[in-house]
Amino acid sequence: MRPSGRAPDQMRTISMEAGHTRHAEGSCLISFGDTRVLCTASVETSLPPWLRGKGKGWVTAEYGMLPRATHTRGRREAAGGKQSGRTQEIQRLIGRSLRAVVDMEILGERQITLDCDVIQADGGTRTAAISGAWVALRIAVDGLLREGLIQKDPIRQKVGAVSCGIHGGTAVLDLDYDEDSTAGADGNFVLTEDGNIVEAQVTAEGECYDEEGLLRLLRLARIGCKEIFAAQDKATGR
Amino acid sequence: MRPSGRAPDQMRTISMEAGHTRHAEGSCLISFGDTRVLCTASVETSLPPWLRGKGKGWVTAEYGMLPRATHTRGRREAAGGKQSGRTQEIQRLIGRSLRAVVDMEILGERQITLDCDVIQADGGTRTAAISGAWVALRIAVDGLLREGLIQKDPIRQKVGAVSCGIHGGTAVLDLDYDEDSTAGADGNFVLTEDGNIVEAQVTAEGECYDEEGLLRLLRLARIGCKEIFAAQDKATGR
C-alpha cells in the first residue's frame, strides 16, 4: 500500500499551464501532484564560444529550487556562492534530455535556455522539469516558426520523464517525497514518444536490485510517460 | 499621460494570495499588476551566532529573481557564484522594513526568514516584496500564536511599501517597468499603518529634484500604502 493510497502504476495528477509567465518565449508551470516547477524557454542569438560559426544551435538548461520549496528551508544557492552537485547533475540531465529530440542544424545559430525553477517540491522535481521544459521549448520553437525565423521544425518528437522506484518491495510509479525518502531503489527514466529511451538511471538506495527489477521500473515509466505525452499535447494545443 | 493610462495617483491592481505554497509557515503570492513575487516565511529555532542566548529573535530576508522574470534573460545568480549588489541592497531593505514593526523580545529565540522570489518583473519588485512579506510573516506568526509557542503578538502594526517617481515632470505612483526605466527620479517608501515612515529613498536618475518633489512623492506613497494595507487585511482575513 502506497502512502498516498495510489495504485503502483498510478501517476499523481499532472497539470501543465502553458504561458504561465509573460516575458519568456515559452513557459509552462507543471505540477506532478504537489510538485510544482516553473519552466521557461529563453531564445538568444548568442551561442557558447565553442559553437559559434558552425551553423548549429544549442539547447541547455538551468535548475534551481526556491529555498522554501522543501519541507525545511534550504540554503539559497546564490547566497552560498555555488550550485550544489545535485543541482548541476540535474541541470545537465535536463539539457541532455531535450537535446536528444532537437535537430541543432535546423534550429540554427541560436541558443534556447530552459530555466526550471522548483516552486514547491514533493518528489520528482527533475522529471517534472524535463516534461515541463519540453512544453516551454515547444512553445518557443512554435514562435520561431510562426515568425519565419526557422523554416522547418527542429523538434523531432516529444520527450517526457518520470521517476519510478522500489518501495516496500513493490515497483511503483511517480514517487512522492514520502516514498522517495524511504525507497530501496529509485530511478528516473527519460523516454521519447516513439517508445525509446533517452536516459535510464536507477540507483540502489538501501538494497541492490536485479535485471527483473530494472525492467519492471522501465515498464512503469512507459505507462507514466504515455500520460505525460497526452498532457503535453493538451497543453500545447495539439 | 502615463504609458499605462493610469491616473498619477493610481496603483496597479494589487492581488495577494495567502498560503500559495504548502511547506512554508507563511506564504503569499503578491502581484502589483504584472509584477509577481512569491514571499515565504520560514520559522527556525536557530539564530545567527551574534544573537544567541539573548532572549531575542530575528527577522531577515533574502531576495531573488528567476532568470527569466525579466524582459531578457538575466544570469542566474547561483550560477554566477554571487548575489549582485542590487540583490543584496534589496534584501537588506526588506529585512530592515519588517524588523521595524516586530518586537524581537516577544518573538523570542527564533528566526523568521522571508524569501522573496520574483516570478515575473514589471517594476516595483522590492516594494511588492516588502508588502507581500508582511503577509507571509503575519501568517507565520499567527501560527506561532495558535500553537502557543508565543503568548503575545510581536507584530506591532502593518508595513507596506510602494514606489513613486517623477515621470515626464509629473509625480506618479507605483511605476511599472516602462515608467521606471525613463523616470527622472524614482523612490521607494516604506510606511507603517499609523502613517509613519520606516524608510524613504529617492534617487535622481536623470535630473535632481527639490523638497517639494520629495513631499509630493511621499504623499502619493501614502495613498498607495492605504490600498496595500487594505489588501493585507483582506489576505490575512482581518
Added chain:
Amino acid sequence: MRPSGRAPDQMRTISMEAGHTRHAEGSCLISFGDTRVLCTASVETSLPPWLRGKGKGWVTAEYGMLPRATHTRGRREAAGGKQSGRTQEIQRLIGRSLRAVVDMEILGERQITLDCDVIQADGGTRTAAISGAWVALRIAVDGLLREGLIQKDPIRQKVGAVSCGIHGGTAVLDLDYDEDSTAGADGNFVLTEDGNIVEAQVTAEGECYDEEGLLRLLRLARIGCKEIFAAQDKATGR
C-alpha cells in the same frame, strides 16, 4: 546634548587635502572629524562593454575599508572573497551621486573610477567619500581639460553629502559613530550646489519618523552641504 558637545546643526571639522597621493589623476584625503577617507580618481580609456562605441563616458566608484579603520578589527574583504552587501550598496551610491553632476557625452569615451578607501572610521564614511570623491574627480577632469583631451567641462556643479539623524529625539547633523549607533533614525542626503537633491535615504533604526522629521533632516543637510561646498572650493583652489 550630543555626545561630542556639538550643537545639533554643527558639522565636525572638515578637512580636504587635495593631491594626497601621487599616481592618481586626482586625489583627496577628506576628514569629517575622525573619519578619514582617501579618494582617488583614475582615468582610463577602456569602458565597460555595454558602453563602448557610444561616444559617452562613465563614472563609477569602489569603496573599501581598511580592516582596522574601525573600533574592532573587521574581516578584510579580499581575504573573505567578496564585498559585503553594505560595501556594494555604498559604492553604488557614490557612483550614482557623482554621475548626477557629470555630462557623459562631454566626458567622452573614458571611464573615471573613484576609489574611496576608509583609513579611519567614525561615522559618515559614505558621505565623506562622496564629498571627497567629487574633489578627486574635479582634479582629474581639470587635468583632462588642461591637456586638451576634452574641450568643455563635463562637471555641471558640485555635489556633497552628509548624514543626519534623530538622536535622543533631536534632529542632528553629521553623526559620529557614537550617535550613529544609538540614533532612532538616520539618513544620508546627497545635495547639489544649486540646492537640489540627488539622493535622500532615511531609515528608521529604532522608531519610525514622520514627514516633519524628514524635512528637519533635509534642512540640516542643507546647512552641512553648504560647508562642504566651501571646503571643496578651497581644496580645488576655486
Added chain:
Amino acid sequence: MRPSGRAPDQMRTISMEAGHTRHAEGSCLISFGDTRVLCTASVETSLPPWLRGKGKGWVTAEYGMLPRATHTRGRREAAGGKQSGRTQEIQRLIGRSLRAVVDMEILGERQITLDCDVIQADGGTRTAAISGAWVALRIAVDGLLREGLIQKDPIRQKVGAVSCGIHGGTAVLDLDYDEDSTAGADGNFVLTEDGNIVEAQVTAEGECYDEEGLLRLLRLARIGCKEIFAAQDKATGR
C-alpha cells in the same frame, strides 16, 4: 570492428597495484588500458556534522583529474575555483557505489574518504575509480580489523563498475576514449559480486536506444565486472 581491435565483449587489460602510495591507509593504482587512476582511502575519526553521535560511520569520495591527464590540457579545477558539474556528478556516484556494500553501523564512528585522481585518461575513468576505490577501501578496512579498531568486517561484498555503450550499432564493453566520443549511447553499470545492480545509467548520445539495447549492455557489464572482481581478489591477496 572496434578502433582498438577488441572483441565487443573484451575488456582492456586491467591492472591494480595495491599499496601504490605510502601515507594512505589504503591505496590502489588501477589501470583499464591507458586509463590510470590513483585511489587512496583515508580513515578519519571526524564525521560530517549531521552524522555525529549516531554510532555510524560514513564513506565518501572525491574525484579529480590532473590537468594534462587528457589529450589536451584542461583547466585545473583548484585554479578555476570550483569543481565542474561533471566532477561532482562522478564523485557522488563513487561514494554511493561504495556505500552500497558497507554496513555503516559496523564501521562505527569514522569516515573513510576515497580520493580518486586520474593520472591518465582514456575513457572509463569513473568506472575504474569505483573499481580501484573498492580495493583501497578493502585495504584500509583490513587495517582497522587488524588493529582491532573494529571487530566485524563492515564490507558486505565486492563492487565493480564498467562502462558499456552502443558503438557503430554494436553493444561493446569498456569503451576507450575513441569509442566513447563517437558512441551512440553509453552507460555505466555498478554491480555487486552477487550479480545485483547498484547503479545503472545509460544515456543516449546520438540516438535513443530500446529495452533490448539496455539489456545487452547490462549483460556485457556482467562479463566485465567478473574480470574486475577477479583482479580485486588478486590485488588484495584473497
Added chain:
Amino acid sequence: MRPSGRAPDQMRTISMEAGHTRHAEGSCLISFGDTRVLCTASVETSLPPWLRGKGKGWVTAEYGMLPRATHTRGRREAAGGKQSGRTQEIQRLIGRSLRAVVDMEILGERQITLDCDVIQADGGTRTAAISGAWVALRIAVDGLLREGLIQKDPIRQKVGAVSCGIHGGTAVLDLDYDEDSTAGADGNFVLTEDGNIVEAQVTAEGECYDEEGLLRLLRLARIGCKEIFAAQDKATGR
C-alpha cells in the same frame, strides 16, 4: 648611476609616524621615499583553532594595496573575489618575519594581526611593511605591558627589512620602482638587530647571479637595516 641619483648604498628617506590611526592598538605610517604603507596592530583574544588552549599566542599579517597606489589602477582584490598569489606570498613573509622575534609563550593566548596596507607604491612595499609592522607591534605590546596584561616583554629584538638588487651591473640598496622594474636580480633581506638573518630571498630576473653577488647584496642590506633600526627606535621613543 641610479635613476634617483642615489649612491649604491644609499637608502631613500625613511619616515615612521607612530600612532597614525586611532583605533588600532598600535599603528605606524612608514615611508621609504614615495612608498607609503600604513601598518596597524590589532590585539584579539581569539586564536586560530589549531592554537587554542596551548598557552601560546600568534602573530600574523595581512597585506593589501589600494587600487590606485600604483602607476596604473589595479583591480581591487575584494571586488575580484580573491587575493593574488603575490599578496599571499607577501603577507606570509611579513607574518614569518615578525614571529621570528616574538616569544609566543610570553605573549600568551592572544593573536596580534598586522594589517599592512599600501597607500602609495614606489618599490619595496613588502620590506617597508615589515619594518613598519614591527613598530605597530612594538606599540601594541607596550600597551599590553602597561595594562599589566603580560608581565614580560615577548619581543626579543628589532626586525627590519630592505630590498637590494643588481641594477646595471651594480649592487644597489633599497630599489625604487624604476630600478625594480629593470633590475637583473632583486632580493629582500629580513635582518635582526643583532646582525642575523631571518629571511633572504634573491631572485634572478634577467640574469643569474653568483655567490659573490649574493654576499654583496647581503652587505648592503646590513647598511640599510641599521638605518631602519635607528628610525624604529626614534618612532617608538626608545
Added chain:
Amino acid sequence: MRPSGRAPDQMRTISMEAGHTRHAEGSCLISFGDTRVLCTASVETSLPPWLRGKGKGWVTAEYGMLPRATHTRGRREAAGGKQSGRTQEIQRLIGRSLRAVVDMEILGERQITLDCDVIQADGGTRTAAISGAWVALRIAVDGLLREGLIQKDPIRQKVGAVSCGIHGGTAVLDLDYDEDSTAGADGNFVLTEDGNIVEAQVTAEGECYDEEGLLRLLRLARIGCKEIFAAQDKATGR
C-alpha cells in the same frame, strides 16, 4: 646524526622517469626518496592576453598536491574553491625558475605549462618539481625542434633545485619531512648548470642564521644540484 642516517651532504635517491604519461608533450615522474612528483609539459599556441602579438612565448607552472599525498589527508583545493597561499607561492617559483633558462623569443608565440602534481610528499616537493619540470620541458622542446616548429633550441642550460637547512645545528642537504618539520632554518636553492644562482630563499624557522650559515647551505646546494643535473642528463638521454 640525521633521522634518515644520511651524511649531511648526502641526497636521497633521485629517480626520473621521462615519458611517464602519454598525452603530454613532455612528462617526468621525479622522486627524491619518498617524495614523488609528476611533471607534465603542455605546449599550447594560445598565449596570455598581455603577451599576444609580441613574437615571444611564455613558460608557466601550476602546482598541486593530491589530498592524501601527505601523512594526514589535506583538503582538496578544488573542493575548497581556491589555491592556498603556499600553492601559489610554489607555482610562481617553479615558473620563474624555468623562465630563467629559456629564451622566449626563440620559443616563439607559444606557451608551455608545467603541471607539477605531488603524488607522495616527504619534504622537498617544490625543488623536486622544479628539477622534474625541467625534464618535461626539455622533452617538449625537443619535440618542437624535431617537428621543425622551432629552429633553434630556446633552452639555454639545465636548472635544478634542492632544499637545504640547518638541522640540530648542522647544515644538511635535501631535507625529508622529519628534518623539515624540525629544522631551525630551511631554504631552497635554484641553480643553473654553469654554477649561478636563479633563486635563493632561506627562512629562519626557529632561530636566525648568519652569513656563514647562508654560505654553507649554498655550498651544499651545489653538491645536490650536480647530482640532479646528472640525473636530468640520463633521463633525457644526453
